[in-house]
Amino acid sequence: MAIQVTPGELGSGVFWVGDESYPTGQFFIYRIQEIVLVSSNEVGHVALYGHFSEFIDEQRNPFSSVEAFIAYLNKAIFSDSQEVSKGYEYGYEYSEGSVLQYDKRRRYGSHTMPLSGDISEDLSLEYFPGEGEGFIFHKSSSMPSLPESFEKESGDYKPNQLNIIKYQFLNKGFVLYSIMTVPDYEPLDVYDGMVIHYDFNQDIGYRDYIKDKSGNGNHGRIVNPDDVEWVSELSGFKVMVGNNEEADLRGYFVIPFSKSLGLVKEKFTVLVEYGKQVRSAGSFFGTYSLGSGNNGFRLATVSDGRLEMGVNPESQGSDGRGRSTGDSGTYPTDGGTLQCVITYDGDRIRFFTDGKLNKSNDVTNGLNVHNDEIWTLGKLNGATASYKSVIGRFAVWNRVLSDEEIAAIDVGTINNELVEVVKYCPFQDIIINSDLDAEGATDSWVQRQCYNDPNDILVSSDVARSGTTSGRFYLRKGLRYQLKKHRTEVLSLSGMETEMSRMKKWMSYSIYFPSDYYIDPSHTIAEVIQQLHVGYSQSPPISIRTQEDGFYMQICYGDFNSKIEEEAELKATMRKYYRFKKITPGEWHDFILYYELHPTDGIAKLWLNRELVVDHQGPTMYSNDLEYHYSWKVGLYCSQWLAGTLETIPDERLLYYDEVRIANNVAPAYVMFSKMDPEGRRAISGVEYPASYWEKLIE
Numbered sequence: 001m002a003i004q005v006t007p008g009e010l011g012s013g014v015f016w017v018g019d020e021s022y023p024t025g026q027f028f029i030y031r032i033q034e035i036v037l038v039s040s041n042e043v044g045h046v047a048l049y050g051h052f053s054e055f056i057d058e059q060r061n062p063f064s065s066v067e068a069f070i071a072y073l074n075k076a077i078f079s080d081s082q083e084v085s086k087g088y089e090y091g092y093e094y095s096e097g098s099v100l101q102y103d104k105r106r107r108y109g110s111h112t113m114p115l116s117g118d119i120s121e122d123l124s125l126e127y128f129p130g131e132g133e134g135f136i137f138h139k140s141s142s143m144p145s146l147p148e149s150f151e152k153e154s155g156d157y158k159p160n161q162l163n164i165i166k167y168q169f170l171n172k173g174f175v176l177y178s179i180m181t182v183p184d185y186e187p188l189d190v191y192d193g194m195v196i197h198y199d200f201n202q203d204i205g206y207r208d209y210i211k212d213k214s215g216n217g218n219h220g221r222i223v224n225p226d227d228v229e230w231v232s233e234l235s236g237f238k239v240m241v242g243n244n245e246e247a248d249l250r251g252y253f254v255i256p257f258s259k260s261l262g263l264v265k266e267k268f269t270v271l272v273e274y275g276k277q278v279r280s281a282g283s284f285f286g287t288y289s290l291g292s293g294n295n296g297f298r299l300a301t302v303s304d305g306r307l308e309m310g311v312n313p314e315s316q317g318s319d320g321r322g323r324s325t326g327d328s329g330t331y332p333t334d335g336g337t338l339q340c341v342i343t344y345d346g347d348r349i350r351f352f353t354d355g356k357l358n359k360s361n362d363v364t365n366g367l368n369v370h371n372d373e374i375w376t377l378g379k380l381n382g383a384t385a386s387y388k389s390v391i392g393r394f395a396v397w398n399r400v401l402s403d404e405e406i407a408a409i410d411v412g413t414i415n416n417e418l419v420e421v422v423k424y425c426p427f428q429d430i431i432i433n434s435d436l437d438a439e440g441a442t443d444s445w446v447q448r449q450c451y452n453d454p455n456d457i458l459v460s461s462d463v464a465r466s467g468t469t470s471g472r473f474y475l476r477k478g479l480r481y482q483l484k485k486h487r488t489e490v491l492s493l494s495g496m497e498t499e500m501s502r503m504k505k506w507m508s509y510s511i512y513f514p515s516d517y518y519i520d521p522s523h524t525i526a527e528v529i530q531q532l533h534v535g536y537s538q539s540p541p542i543s544i545r546t547q548e549d550g551f552y553m554q555i556c557y558g559d560f561n562s563k564i565e566e567e568a569e570l571k572a573t574m575r576k577y578y579r580f581k582k583i584t585p586g587e588w589h590d591f592i593l594y595y596e597l598h599p600t601d602g603i604a605k606l607w608l609n610r611e612l613v614v615d616h617q618g619p620t621m622y623s624n625d626l627e628y629h630y631s632w633k634v635g636l637y638c639s640q641w642l643a644g645t646l647e648t649i650p651d652e653r654l655l656y657y658d659e660v661r662i663a664n665n666v667a668p669a670y671v672m673f674s675k676m677d678p679e680g681r682r683a684i685s686g687v688e689y690p691a692s693y694w695e696k697l698i699e
Contacts, residue, residue, distance in 0.1 A: 003048065006058040007076040015047075015076045022047045027077050034066045035372070037256050038073065039217060046209065046221050047077075049256040049374075114138050114162055118145040136165035146177070155179030193269075193399040195260045198253075198377075200230065200237040200393070210253055214395070216260040220253035220377065227251030231335075231390075238273070238337060238392040241378045242385045250385035252378025261287075261375065263398040265368055266346050270309070271409065272299060273337040273392030279305055283380035284389055288314075288373055290382035297344070297369045298380055305330035309342050309349050311369055322349030322361030329358045337392040341409065343400045344369070355407040449633070450488040451479035457488060457635070465510040465588050465658035475636045475653045486642075489531075489635030492662070503534065503597035506663045508590075508676035509634055512656035515586035519549045525649055526552075528637040534597050534621050534630050535560065541621040542595055542604055552579040553606055557599065557619030580606075580613035588658075592676050597630075599623040634660055 008014040014021040017038075027038050027047050038047040048055070052069040056062055063069040114137040138144055143157040150167065151174065157163050158181040167177040197214040207230060210220035222228055228251040229240040242250040255261070264287075274284065281303040288296030293314050300308040306329050311320040324330070324340065329351055331338040341352040344363075351358040377394060379385040450456040456479075460472035475488040511529060526547045531540040543554050558574040583589075589608060596603040602620025606613055636653050661676055 002056045002060075002062070003050070003054055004056050004058065004060065005048065005073065005076055017048045020047075022077070024077055029070060029073055029077075035257065036066065036069060036073070037258070038077065039219065039256070046219060046256055049221075115144070116140040119147065120145070136167070138163045138165060147175070150175045150177050153178045155181070157181075193397040195264060195396050195398055196255070197395040198391075198393065200239055200391075202237075214260075216258065218255055218258055218261060220255045222251060222253055224249055224251040238390055240277075240335075240388065240390050242387045242389050247384045247387075250378075250387070252376060252385045255375035255377065257372055257374055260398075261396075262372070264396060265398070267398075267400045268297075268344055268369075269397040269399065269401045270299065270342045271339070271393065271395040272307075272342070273339045273394070274299075274301075274307065275332045275335065275337040275390040275392075276301065276386070277333055277335065277388040277390070279303060279333060280387060282386050283383055284386045284391075285375070285377050285394075286380035286383075287369070287375050288381065290380050292373075292382075294373070295369050296373070299342075300380075301331065301386070305333075307331060307338070307340055307342075307351065309344070311344060311349065311363055316364050319364040322351065322363060323359070324351040324353070325359040328353045328356075335390060337390055339392070341401065341406045343406075345400045352403075352406050355409065357403070448489075449481050449491055449635075451476075451481055457490065460656065463512050463588075463656050465512070465590075470512065470656045470658035471660075473635045473653075473655050473657060475638065477641055477649075477651045485637065485639055487635070487637040489633045489637060491631055491633045503630060504595070506592070506594050506676050507532075507632065507661065508592040509660040510588050510590045510658045512588050512658070513583050513585050514654055514656075517583065517585040518650040518653075519583065519585070520650075521548060524548060525638070525640045526554075527653065528639070529634070529655065530591070530593075531633040531637070532595065532597070533632070538622060541597055542593075544591065544593075544606070546583060550579060550582045551608070551613075552577050553604065553614050553616075555604060555616060555620055557622060559624050560622035576616070576618075578606075578614040578616065581608050590659075590677070592673065595620060597621045632662065 003018050004016075006016040008016065008021070008024070013024050015024055016022075029036065029038055034051055034053075035049075036052055037049045039049075052063050052066040055069060057072055063072065116139060119136060119138075138157075139160065139162050141159050143159075146165075153176050155178045157179055161181050164180045165177055166180065167175050194214045195216050196212055196218045198210050198220065199213055200210070202211045207228075208222060208225060210222065212218040212220070224244070227241060227244050227249060229243065231238050231240060241252060244250045272285075281301055283290075283298045283300040286296060286298040288294045288298075291314070295312045295315065298310045298313060300310065302308055302323060306324045308321060308323045310316075311322075313320055322342075329338075329340070338353060340358075341355075343350045343352075347362065349361045349363055351360075374381065377391070378389060448457060456474050458472050459469050461469050462472065464470045471490075473488045475486055477486070479486075481487045507530075509530065524547060526545040528540075528543050528545050530544040532542040533540045535541075538560050539554075539556050541556050545552055545554055555576045555578075556574060557576070590610070592607040594603065594605045597620050599621055600619050600623070602616075602618065604614060604616040604620055634657050636655060638649075638653070641649060663676060
């Protein structure tokens with residue numbers, strides 16, 4: 001049956017493909033010979049994919065050619081006036097709307113192996129205008145010579161540092177490039193060559209497709225979505241497909257062909273987290289159609305529970321096949337998954353499980369293993385969908401990952417507990433809970449510690465980090481909590497640990513410093529903005545403080561002695577100070593803290609605005625804290641106000657807090673960071689931990 005494509009009414013801002021509507025101006029046309037794809041990275045959907053002859057216009061007339069179909073789509077999807085989009089000033093063979101889309105690729109070198117010599121290969125004549133972009137990773141004592149077609153836009157080359165040269169094909173014979181320098185950058189670049197990555201961690205409102213996280217826009221379309229079950233687990237989500245007893249109603253994923261997938265040829269790597277609920281043989285992925293005789297590769301299961309890859313299986317047969325071996329290469333049947341990395345270098349198929357080599361199989365050389373067909377996950381195209389499959393993650397690279405890179409990929413060994421955000425409330429709920437506490441309620445988890453003026457702590461709509469409100473904390477000189485100290489804080493006690501081995505947590509919060517925030521160089525008195533307590537009456541083992549125009553973290557340790565507690569601020573043997581970053585009035589400051597409280601072997605890591613600013617290992621609490629009283633606070637505490645000092649201090653303080661969370665740490669760091677920073681304000685650096693650290697963590 002033909003699929004009808006219909007422009008929306010003028011001003012409607014939509015176009016129709018069959019019974020589905022899509023927004024105009026956000027989709028783009030890609031063409032491979034007579035195959036047309038209309039997709040959107042921004043919206044995250046594929047609107048249509050197929051041969052031009054499969055479609056009809058609003059008058060139900062077929063199209064005479066692919067050119068006529070593309071001209072019609074230009075009118076339908078790019079503007080409410082239904083005029084053909086002119087795109088940029090550069091000429092295109094195929095219009096891609098008013099926003100230029102690129103197939104991203106790292107064509108030259110990588111972070112770990114940058115080039116050092118001249119770049120002589122001129123690719124501009126091989127690509128259509130606007131078709132793609134690429135990156136050159138280069139590190140040398142001098143700027144390399146580039147092809148004559150390369151025209152510099154911005155940036156300067158830094159000798160003996162890693163330089164990323166980004167280039168764009170704007171017209172045949174004309175390439176625009178810019179240079180970005182990354183000093184002292186050494187990590188493995190596991191994303192080098194990645195063409196597709198599904199981790200299924202997408203919002204519940206967008207589960208009518210599978211989002212590709214590789215940056216190539218290879219999103220998957222779900223067939224029979226009612227059959228697909230999304231299951232939450234420690235490291236995110238996994239999907240269960242093929243649940244229906246009727247084979248024709250089982251769910252699977254269709255991945256439209258794209259140029260980036262076409263780069264998967266002689267050498268490649270596949271990461272798959274796979275399991276089933278029964279032992280059975282059958283293919284669950286393929287880049288070709290069953291019985292077509294075309295070259296391609298597939299992934300399958302063996303009846304005894306091992307995984308299998310077939311390279312050009314319809315022409316090579318068993319000569320192009322490799323299988324995992326032993327218990328470590330056998331998928332589970334309890335709803336869990338086996339993480340397996342499979343590489344093909346033209347001569348061998350190698351299976352890695354838990355980062356270690358499981359088996360290497362010599363195969364007949366099978367070059368050009370990809371044809372111009374859709375990929376299918378959950379089945380081989382043309383075959384029956386696999387029964388009761390579990391998929392946790394799926395990724396493909398157009399190169400062979402090294403053994404070191406494979407070993408560095410997290411292996412999901414922590415799989416027996418769910419990530420638990422112990423406490424999280426918008427400030428509206430935090431204040432309600434503190435009111436309940438004041439009334440003697442037993443289930444509240446926040447206590448107020450302030451002078452008890454109605455304006456000390458309240459919900460405010462002045463500013464918000466997320467949503468429409470935040471917590472407003474006001475402190476005025478002379479108004480003291482319980483007539484003792486100047487503090488305006490909220491305190492949490494419930495749900496906290498009493499055993500030292502469990503005092504390992506993540507905490508996150510955001511603080512807004514108003515534009516008129518008082519900063520005076522003579523103001524050397526510290527003010528506390530967040531505290532962690534573990535004992536009685538001592539200074540907090542970990543606290544974040546402001547002084548003059550900057551921040552610092554204070555860590556207390558050693559033998560606590562109440563007689564010298566007041567002088568302990570001056571004792572370097574009981575304090576460690578980490579100074580970092582300056583306060584920026586008029587802006588939000590996003591903090592994420594990971595800590596392990598221990599008298600000798602603790603950890604304190606702090607990120608400010610996505611940058612690791614404190615990385616402490618060593619004691620993080622007093623050695624003689626034997627009676628634990630674990631709690632945390634956010635808010636203002638100014639212990640030295642009216643303490644007899646002649647230093648200049650403000651008469652009042654006003655800060656706003658929002659997005660306060662505290663959570664356990666049973667998951668890998670990158671998972672926890674996303675939990676503590678759910679809006680995607682992710683860390684640039686500092687979330688990696690060695691595998692041995694996490695093994696120690698869950699003992």
